[in-house]
Amino acid sequence: MTLRAVRPGDADEVAAVLEQHRDPQVQRFTWIPDPYEQLHAEAFLANAERGWRDGDLATFVVDVGGRYRGTVDLRPEPGAWAEIGFGLHPAARGRGVATRAVRRLLTWGFEELRLAGVTWRADVANTASLGVALRCGFTVEGRVRGLLLHRGERVDGVIATLLASDPR
Ligand SMILES: CC(C)(COP(=O)(O)OP(=O)(O)OC[C@H]1O[C@@H](n2cnc3c(N)ncnc32)[C@H](O)[C@@H]1OP(=O)(O)O)[C@@H](O)C(=O)NCCC(=O)NCCS
Structure with missing residues (x-):
């Protein structure tokens, strides 16, 4: 698995994103x-x-065997912080690919962007995403009612954080 830049003109990549x-x-x-x-x-x-x-x-493509298999991203915020996002193509799930990609992204964020911390947020029902966050060392801060806006409706969410000094 490698993390690389997107290839917007590549028809296979557009099809995989779709x-x-x-x-x-x-x-x-x-x-x-x-x-x-x-x-x-x-x-x-x-x-x-x-x-x-x-x-x-900062979006990286998760590339497995030369094929687009999802993305991981960091959205920088003021004060050396960032919010993380990630998603895999269904064909790449269930094998630890997301966990490895997120670990690599975090190392890049802490070392290259000199981040002090990263926030992860997700729907309370998104246990697959929570699993990735926990395997990568995130600490759950709590459940927040109405945290996320989903298709016009507020839904409950979970927030977790990871500091540069935390074990990953
Ligand atoms: C969130 C998402 C990326 C997680 O994908 P995933 O495949 O569950 O995560 P991983 O790649 O880390 O794989 C974990 C699974 O592989 C297994 N696994 C096998 N080898 C592994 C390894 N070496 N390391 C970690 N996990 C491993 C784990 O046990 C786990 O299995 P389980 O689902 O039966 O518990 C995926 O569900 C997704 O794209 N969802 C839709 C988009 C989304 O919700 N994004 C997040 C928004 S906050």
């Missing part, structure tokens, strides 16, 4: 257009490129 985001788990736990069309996949990859240019979103 498959990933049409998956019911992604539709349930992330706030993305429904129905999710090719133009949304293209915009997702273009936004990843834009984020690097503007410095407000």
